Amino acid sequence: MWQFFHKLGSPKWFFGIANRLMPWLLWGGAVLLLAGLVWGLAFAPKDYLQGNSYRIIFIHVPSAFLAQSVYIMMAVAAVVTLVWRMKLADVFVKAAAPVGAVLTFLALFTGAVWGKPTWGTWWIWDARLTSMLILLFLYFGVIALGAAISDEKSSARAVAVLVLVGVVNIPIIKYSVEWWNTLHQPATFKLTEKPSMPIEMWLPLLLSVLGLYLIFGWFACLRMQTEILTRERRTRWVKELVQAEGN
Amino acid sequence: MAFDSLTAFIVMEGHGPYVWTCYGVFFLLLGALVYWSLLQRRRVVSAQRRDLARAAAGQSAAPRAAVGASFNRVHESQD
Amino acid sequence: MASEARVRLRPAHEAIGVLPAMKAVFLRDLKTAFRQHQDLLNPLLFFVMVVSLFPLGVSPEVSFLQQAGSGILWVAALLSVLLSLDHLFRHDFDDGTLEQLVLQPQPLFLLVLAKTLAHWVLTGLPLVLLAPLLGVMVHLDGNSIAVLCLTLLIGTPVLSLIGAIGAALTLGLRSAGVLLSLLIIPLYIPVLIFGTGTVAAAADGASVGGYMALLGAFLVLALTLAPFAAAAALRISLSNS
Numbered sequence: 001m002w003q004f005f006h007k008l009g010s011p012k013w014f015f016g017i018a019n020r021l022m023p024w025l026l027w028g029g030a031v032l033l034l035a036g037l038v039w040g041l042a043f044a045p046k047d048y049l050q051g052n053s054y055r056i057i058f059i060h061v062p063s064a065f066l067a068q069s070v071y072i073m074m075a076v077a078a079v080v081t082l083v084w085r086m087k088l089a090d091v092f093v094k095a096a097a098p099v100g101a102v103l104t105f106l107a108l109f110t111g112a113v114w115g116k117p118t119w120g121t122w123w124i125w126d127a128r129l130t131s132m133l134i135l136l137f138l139y140f141g142v143i144a145l146g147a148a149i150s151d152e153k154s155s156a157r158a159v160a161v162l163v164l165v166g167v168v169n170i171p172i173i174k175y176s177v178e179w180w181n182t183l184h185q186p187a188t189f190k191l192t193e194k195p196s197m198p199i200e201m202w203l204p205l206l207l208s209v210l211g212l213y214l215i216f217g218w219f220a221c222l223r224m225q226t227e228i229l230t231r232e233r234r235t236r237w238v239k240e241l242v243q244a245e246g247n
Numbered sequence: 248m249a250f251d252s253l254t255a256f257i258v259m260e261g262h263g264p265y266v267w268t269c270y271g272v273f274f275l276l277l278g279a280l281v282y283w284s285l286l287q288r289r290r291v292v293s294a295q296r297r298d299l300a301r302a303a304a305g306q307s308a309a310p311r312a313a314v315g316a317s318f319n320r321v322h323e324s325q326d
Numbered sequence: 327m328a329s330e331a332r333v334r335l336r337p338a339h340e341a342i343g344v345l346p347a348m349k350a351v352f353l354r355d356l357k358t359a360f361r362q363h364q365d366l367l368n369p370l371l372f373f374v375m376v377v378s379l380f381p382l383g384v385s386p387e388v389s390f391l392q393q394a395g396s397g398i399l400w401v402a403a404l405l406s407v408l409l410s411l412d413h414l415f416r417h418d419f420d421d422g423t424l425e426q427l428v429l430q431p432q433p434l435f436l437l438v439l440a441k442t443l444a445h446w447v448l449t450g451l452p453l454v455l456l457a458p459l460l461g462v463m464v465h466l467d468g469n470s471i472a473v474l475c476l477t478l479l480i481g482t483p484v485l486s487l488i489g490a491i492g493a494a495l496t497l498g499l500r501s502a503g504v505l506l507s508l509l510i511i512p513l514y515i516p517v518l519i520f521g522t523g524t525v526a527a528a529a530d531g532a533s534v535g536g537y538m539a540l541l542g543a544f545l546v547l548a549l550t551l552a553p554f555a556a557a558a559a560l561r562i563s564l565s566n567s
Contacts, residue, residue, distance in 0.1 A: 037270070041256075041266075041270075042249060042250065042256060043249055044249060045249055046249060051259075051260055051262055052259035052260050052262040052263075052266060053259075053262040053265055053266060055259070055262075055266050056265065056266055056269045059269055059270060059273045060269070063273070082558070098280075099280065102276055102277075102280050105276070106272070106273055106276055109269070109272055110269045110272075110273065113265050113268055113269050114265065114269070116265055117261075117262050117265050134512050134515055137508075137511065137512040138512050140508060141508050141509040141512065144505055144508050144509070145495060145496070145505065145509060148496070148499050148500070148501075148505055149499065149566060151566050153565075154562050154563070154565055154566035157562045158495050158559060158562050158563070158566075161491070161495060161555055161558050161559050161562065162491075162495060162509060164555070165488075165491055165513065165555050166512075166513070168551065169512075169513050169516070172516045172544075173512070173515055173516055176515070176516035176519045176520060177515070177519065179519070179523070180519045180523060215277070219280065219281075219284060222284050222285070222288065223284050223287075225288065226284070226287050226288045226291050229288075229291050229292065229295065230291050233295050233298075238295075239295075239299060242292055242295045242296055242299065243296070243299065245292055
């Protein structure tokens with residue numbers, strides 16, 4: 001177990017594993033996502049309340065789901081960075097943050113567009129949308145802090161502290177926003193809360209969530225490899241690898 | 248199939264513009280992210296190949312090559 | 327001369343205790359702050375000016391101000407705390423005092439806590455004292471003003487404590503001010519929500535005990551966790567420079 005753990009910390013070892021994993025992640029993710037989306041767009045039955053606009057759910061929910069779990073993953077990596085000083089963990093935080101920000105933006109954007117036919121307005125200060133907006137702010141903070149500190153080591157550790165502070169705050173923000181929401185506008189009907197979703201609706205949803213997960217894995221591998229190539233550029237194996245890859 | 252015809256599929260009873268905008272932006276942004284990530288990767292690799300070539304070019308230039316390497320780092324986006 | 331050398335050779339655990347050290351840090355911060363009156367006054371002036379912008383910019387109508395008043399005061403207080411955070415560690419960082427603080431045998435997070443408390447006494451507390459005056463200017467009634475001051479009294483220390491983390495993280499960076507706001511504002515949102523929510527509940531005649539308890543819980547949570555995070559961030563920032 002511990003040996004595995006230490007191996008996992010070695011950038012070289014990770015690089016090889018990622019190389020082998022990436023085609024599976026990309027193609028598996030693409031197939032699952034496309035299958036889920038085509039199913040959801042063309043074959044899933046119409047929602048009796050919201051009509052066809054509900055089909056946005058098949059990208060809205062995966063984006064929102066990923067956006068939140070990417071932040072949780074970053075927090076786990078941040079703990080590993082601070083406690084074990086594992087190089088790969090902070091490489092992950094740096095690599096994942098922009099992807100998480102894009103996914104959060106997508107969740108916000110699709111939520112807003114969905115709001116137009118459902119609520120008749122582009123933006124409502126609905127609890128979910130608002131806490132998504134705050135999550136986007138948190139991502140921006142992480143990216144900005146990472147970019148502002150030029151020294152790699154202290155940048156990684158400062159970002160790790162910020163991510164951890166953020167993750168402690170996420171549940172507090174979520175609950176306070178929900179409470180605030182019920183205070184200001186009672187009984188608007190929620191976007192994604194269905195009493196019981198028929199199986200033809202949640203199965204494609206499940207497929208697209210899984211697909212997007214795999215695609216995120218691919219993004220993480222690719223961007224981590226790039227980061228490793230930059231950081232370890234003085235090592236012998238990276239020099240050899242760079243010579244080979246360019247040809 | 249939940250729709251009778253292709254036109255019905257595209258119009259989606261008036262909700263088409265919303266649905267298709269969302270899907271369009273989704274794929275556009277994901278595509279942009281793929282492109283950007285691959286571009287970053289290619290830039291890092293080519294910059295390092297340049298450094299290695301420069302370092303191999305001459306022994307006298309070796310200390311300068313090290314300076315060049317750290318200079319290049321500023322150019323590459325670190326995030 | 328000889329006695330000085332002997333003092334210096336004492337082992338670390340015989341140095342002054344934790345509480346006296348915290349007190350010394352606290353009093354030193356107050357003393358240096360009072361020597362620069364203007365730094366002390368600026369956040370307060372900012373607070374008053376931001377509040378006066380709303381009647382000018384939105385509407386001076388009594389009904390609007392009564393409804394929005396507590397929110398305006400809270401947002402203005404939040405912004406002026408944010409503005410003053412840059413000073414929390416900056417001077418000590420520039421003249422090297424902070425390095426000495428980190429090297430002390432006392433736990434750093436307690437010293438950071440003392441510094442943060444001093445910061446609150448210098449900015450948060452004056453804001454609370456000034457709030458009734460501005461509350462009258464935005465036509466809040468007596469009960470609302472009392473509740474507002476109470477929420478500010480519980481809430482502003484939380485702002486200082488969370489802000490200390492951001493100030494420590496951005497220490498020594500270029501354009502630290504904007505970055506600091508970017509990092510910290512999302513974390514301030516729950517305090518803002520419950521601070522203004524409490525006043526709104528009081529205006530509706532509801533009991534505010536529960537809300538106050540929640541704000542108190544935020545304060546306890548921030549008191550226990552934030553100094554650790556700020557101390558860790560300080561060490562990182564100092565190792566960076």
